[in-house]
Amino acid sequence: MRFIYLALLLAATLCAAPSFAGEVRPYTDPLPLGNYVDDVDDLLARAYGYDGWRDNGRTDDGARLAFISYKGFDLTVRIEVENNNLSMRLVSVFETGCGDNCTHLGEKDVIQWIVNLRRTIAFVFTQDVRDSMRDQLGQ
16 A cells, blocks of 8 residues: 555656756857957957867858867857857768768767867956956056
């Protein structure tokens, strides 16, 4: 009897608890730049240098494109700055060793590279803020 009661209680709890499943994209949270960055292009150029990314121009609406070709993949990431917030999203991933059959792949194989790019941008930004604070304090 006790087992049946516990089983019913467990079933009721599982049915009552809302379950939300969604894609986890750790690089999509905006990076607040505040008023510390005057030249976003310079910030990005320094960040690209750490991991082999390169500037791939701009879109018609002014967003920046970053590109990397690494370990058989070509990645393009869109970087936008709006209201002093930098945000990123994956544009395309292509496998380079597939000849004429290359198709747009998902992010599952390359998500860590995008996360690393965001982390590097945040690192360079943090160094800029540190240097700005030192200049303000006269150190």
